[in-house]
Amino acid sequence: MAGTIRGIRTFDIRFPTSRELDGSDAMNPDPDYSASYVVIDTDAPDEVEGHGFAFTIGRGNDVQTAAIKALEPALIGRDLQHTLDDLGGMWRELVHDSQLRWLGPEKGVVHMAIAAVINALWDLKAKRAGKPLWQLLAELTPEQLVDLVDFRYLSDALTPDEALDILRRAEPGRAARAAELCEGGYPAYTTTPGWLGYSDEKLRRLCREAVDLGFRQLKLKVGADLADDVRRMRIAREEVGPDIRIAVDANQRWDVGTAIDWIRELAPFDPWWVEEPTSPDDVLGHAAIAQAIAPVRVATGEHVANRVVFKQLLQANALSYLQLDAARVAGVNENVAILLLAAKFGVPVCPHAGGVGLCELVQHLAMFDFVAVSGSMEDRVIEYVDHLHEHFVDPVTIRGGNYLAPDRPGFSAQLRPETLVEYAYPDGPVWTSNGRGRMHE
Amino acid sequence: MAGTIRGIRTFDIRFPTSRELDGSDAMNPDPDYSASYVVIDTDAPDEVEGHGFAFTIGRGNDVQTAAIKALEPALIGRDLQHTLDDLGGMWRELVHDSQLRWLGPEKGVVHMAIAAVINALWDLKAKRAGKPLWQLLAELTPEQLVDLVDFRYLSDALTPDEALDILRRAEPGRAARAAELCEGGYPAYTTTPGWLGYSDEKLRRLCREAVDLGFRQLKLKVGADLADDVRRMRIAREEVGPDIRIAVDANQRWDVGTAIDWIRELAPFDPWWVEEPTSPDDVLGHAAIAQAIAPVRVATGEHVANRVVFKQLLQANALSYLQLDAARVAGVNENVAILLLAAKFGVPVCPHAGGVGLCELVQHLAMFDFVAVSGSMEDRVIEYVDHLHEHFVDPVTIRGGNYLAPDRPGFSAQLRPETLVEYAYPDGPVWTSNGRGRMHE
Numbered sequence: 001m002a003g004t005i006r007g008i009r010t011f012d013i014r015f016p017t018s019r020e021l022d023g024s025d026a027m028n029p030d031p032d033y034s035a036s037y038v039v040i041d042t043d044a045p046d047e048v049e050g051h052g053f054a055f056t057i058g059r060g061n062d063v064q065t066a067a068i069k070a071l072e073p074a075l076i077g078r079d080l081q082h083t084l085d086d087l088g089g090m091w092r093e094l095v096h097d098s099q100l101r102w103l104g105p106e107k108g109v110v111h112m113a114i115a116a117v118i119n120a121l122w123d124l125k126a127k128r129a130g131k132p133l134w135q136l137l138a139e140l141t142p143e144q145l146v147d148l149v150d151f152r153y154l155s156d157a158l159t160p161d162e163a164l165d166i167l168r169r170a171e172p173g174r175a176a177r178a179a180e181l182c183e184g185g186y187p188a189y190t191t192t193p194g195w196l197g198y199s200d201e202k203l204r205r206l207c208r209e210a211v212d213l214g215f216r217q218l219k220l221k222v223g224a225d226l227a228d229d230v231r232r233m234r235i236a237r238e239e240v241g242p243d244i245r246i247a248v249d250a251n252q253r254w255d256v257g258t259a260i261d262w263i264r265e266l267a268p269f270d271p272w273w274v275e276e277p278t279s280p281d282d283v284l285g286h287a288a289i290a291q292a293i294a295p296v297r298v299a300t301g302e303h304v305a306n307r308v309v310f311k312q313l314l315q316a317n318a319l320s321y322l323q324l325d326a327a328r329v330a331g332v333n334e335n336v337a338i339l340l341l342a343a344k345f346g347v348p349v350c351p352h353a354g355g356v357g358l359c360e361l362v363q364h365l366a367m368f369d370f371v372a373v374s375g376s377m378e379d380r381v382i383e384y385v386d387h388l389h390e391h392f393v394d395p396v397t398i399r400g401g402n403y404l405a406p407d408r409p410g411f412s413a414q415l416r417p418e419t420l421v422e423y424a425y426p427d428g429p430v431w432t433s434n435g436r437g438r439m440h441e
Numbered sequence: 442m443a444g445t446i447r448g449i450r451t452f453d454i455r456f457p458t459s460r461e462l463d464g465s466d467a468m469n470p471d472p473d474y475s476a477s478y479v480v481i482d483t484d485a486p487d488e489v490e491g492h493g494f495a496f497t498i499g500r501g502n503d504v505q506t507a508a509i510k511a512l513e514p515a516l517i518g519r520d521l522q523h524t525l526d527d528l529g530g531m532w533r534e535l536v537h538d539s540q541l542r543w544l545g546p547e548k549g550v551v552h553m554a555i556a557a558v559i560n561a562l563w564d565l566k567a568k569r570a571g572k573p574l575w576q577l578l579a580e581l582t583p584e585q586l587v588d589l590v591d592f593r594y595l596s597d598a599l600t601p602d603e604a605l606d607i608l609r610r611a612e613p614g615r616a617a618r619a620a621e622l623c624e625g626g627y628p629a630y631t632t633t634p635g636w637l638g639y640s641d642e643k644l645r646r647l648c649r650e651a652v653d654l655g656f657r658q659l660k661l662k663v664g665a666d667l668a669d670d671v672r673r674m675r676i677a678r679e680e681v682g683p684d685i686r687i688a689v690d691a692n693q694r695w696d697v698g699t700a701i702d703w704i705r706e707l708a709p710f711d712p713w714w715v716e717e718p719t720s721p722d723d724v725l726g727h728a729a730i731a732q733a734i735a736p737v738r739v740a741t742g743e744h745v746a747n748r749v750v751f752k753q754l755l756q757a758n759a760l761s762y763l764q765l766d767a768a769r770v771a772g773v774n775e776n777v778a779i780l781l782l783a784a785k786f787g788v789p790v791c792p793h794a795g796g797v798g799l800c801e802l803v804q805h806l807a808m809f810d811f812v813a814v815s816g817s818m819e820d821r822v823i824e825y826v827d828h829l830h831e832h833f834v835d836p837v838t839i840r841g842g843n844y845l846a847p848d849r850p851g852f853s854a855q856l857r858p859e860t861l862v863e864y865a866y867p868d869g870p871v872w873t874s875n876g877r878g879r880m881h882e
């Protein structure tokens with residue numbers, strides 16, 4: 001089918017979540033969950049659009065949106081089929097733009113803008129193929145998958161040949177695992193009970209409800225006050241018993257020494273992992289913490305800027321669980337690289353989700369990993385937070401503590417048209433009524 | 442003197458340097474050197490303005506400028522004297538903004554925007570004090586200097602007490618070293634001969650001219666083609682003899698293994714250091730390269746995102762020379778932290794310069810380091826490139842291969858008013874005449 005990319009439309013979408021303290025943690029006391037949203041328009045007769053976004057937490061969502069718009073000249077007028085047939089080439093062209101890369105390189109606002117655009121192109125490709133993204137990816141050949149990956153800066157840890165070997169080993173079992181996935185779904189864990197802004201009573205009630213809903217792991221935010229954390233951890237452990245895993249998440253609050261001391265105080269309550277104990281840039285710091293707090297495990301990744309930092313975290317034995325993010329590294333292609341790195345090092349991937357639409361995106365990546373890369377769900381869980389799903393055209397479905405495999409074509413990235421109007425910042429009705437929006441700037 | 446900050450003005454300034462291949466290297470073939478420029482306006486009776494900028498190389502300078510403008514709400518209406526008296530507090534407030542930090546954290550476009558604003562505030566403070574910035578900093582007490590630094594994520598490598606010790610040890614010699622600096626200047630090295638786009642003949646002539654001008658170190662760009670690099674390195678060595686240091690700069694072109702192989706081919710020509718051999722995020726990669734290529738030394742820093750990555754490069758023995766950048770990390774305050782880290786680990790700081798105005802800025806930081814931190818010029822050189830100085834109100838002065846100490850008040854950051862008009866993008870006359878500007882987008 002002939003067609004070219006006509007252009008992109010961008011939207012600054014913000015949800016006033018800070019009004020309710022949903023999403024509050026030790027580093028992010030007042031987030032307004034936001035999407036810097038992009039739609040790719042084509043002139044193909046099927047009129048299919050690609051949708052994608054970067055997730056931010058409020059201020060700066062306009063800067064993020066400007067960065068996405070700055071990528072439009074690289075897209076406009078491109079042959080659509082050729083572009084979708086070579087998304088590895090498209091990724092390299094965007095990431096290695098000789099002038100834009102100066103603004104990173106491969107990190108921050110520009111890299112997240114590339115994530116939004118690359119993910120929107122994958123959404124478009126999957127919709128045109130009539131398949132959910134996880135299935136589209138899991139049906140590519142090992143050679144096609146390796147071609148999506150830029151091995152620059154990775155070859156000391158993972159070569160294209162090693163990546164091919166990993167994918168070929170998983171190939172014979174693909175069909176059986178896809179059937180298993182469609183039958184039973186993929187395990188989730190919930191962060192819903194654990195926000196810092198909640199009362200002890202609410203924590204207790206939400207822990208109980210989580211277990212009743214079938215979750216086998218939940219997560220508490222920690223890091224603001226040690227005595228509070230010990231009390232909340234005790235309450236949660238009392239409430240769920242010894243068999244439910246309780247992870248804790250410090251959201252980068254600590255220095256290396258503080259992290260070690262703090263986690264030792266929580267250790268009697270058997271935390272499953274400690275997440276983001278310190279700066280996401282501190283590979284050596286994570287390694288030191290991991291060594292000191294074992295057998296408690298370290299997890300990190302939602303703020304890891306790119307595959308080069310993940311490579312080092314794996315090389316340094318700095319994490320036990322790798323938490324990829326769908327829209328911080330540069331989209332699907334870079335996450336295929338990260339899944340391959342994790343498989344090479346034998347580290348389970350447990351994606352970061354929550355925010356706006358991150359659950360919708362990462363489910364596809366974890367399911368692709370199960371079917372075609374690691375071939376395992378053992379010790380693997382996808383984060384689940386019950387925020388804002390109602391704004392999506394194809395929201396996640398959780399049943400019995402599991403994500404059900406999406407079956408609609410695309411990347412589940414599309415916001416409802418009315419949401420794009422109502423939550424537009426700063427002029428949508430949610431932000432202008434009562435003048436409340438202005439208070440948040 | 443009473444006054445408040447009234448607001449900031451931003452300017453997208455671009456120089457069409459790609460037309461001449463000045464500044465071409467293996468990763469940046471066609472840069473248009475650009476400044477995302479900011480002026481801080483106050484209502485104080487002295488009408489002094491603060492000037493600062495982020496340096497970019499063309500596309501995306503508009504996004505960078507939007508990020509600077511996004512910081513205005515944090516500045517507007519602030520008491521001027523109180524703000525300038527507590528730039529440590531101002532830095533923390535900007536860097537740890539609970540919503541904006543999501544876009545980094547502490548890296549990329551938002552962090553560089555903070556650099557521009559923080560540096561502009563220092564320019565303002567130094568102008569009001571009637572002193573060049575290096576001198577203003579070098580006259581602060583050790584306690585005042587430590588108060589500028591955010592030790593978050595650093596305490597496993599450098600504590601406030603250790604920083605105080607370093608500064609107190611340097612205190613008795615400050616006056617003598619300041620006099621020495623004003624007398625003799627600070628050694629420079631030149632990158633002018635070594636751009637990839639130049640012919641062998643031009644390389645030869647520029648090497649000769651550099652030595653004639655008094656430079657004792659020069660630098661060649663490498664990394665695009667090994668045979669070319671061997672030939673160019675041979676030419677340069679022939680031309681300058683054995684006593685002039687020749688550094689090479691790969692601008693992140695290589696993977697770890699390639700870097701090691703390539704540098705071994707250049708080793709017969711005695712390269713002084715190899716700069717940016719691989720990804721600036723790859724601490725472990727730099728450490729592996731450093732170990733493999735010794736006694737050739739590794740230098741890096743111009744793209745190191747923040748103090749946490751510098752901390753690790755030092756902890757891992759991954760570099761022999763630390764090349765701080767004035768406007769990539771978050772300005773003066775973060776560079777004080779980096780100078781202290783380098784002093785703690787005994788690694789010489791040789792700042793990155795060139796671009797637009799980076800020579801003007803970094804001279805102040807290196808001179809402050811000499812007077813009040815490391816107390817030494819041994820093995821230390823400031824990069825010098827002879828581009829675009831004519832656009833500055835207070836350009837650097839090089840004599841006999843040395844930077845002369847600036848004596849005008851401020852941070853030497855101010856562009857000439859006519860430059861702000863002529864090089865404005867996309868509507869200034871440089872970009873609209875002949876329609877040439879549009880060709881570069």
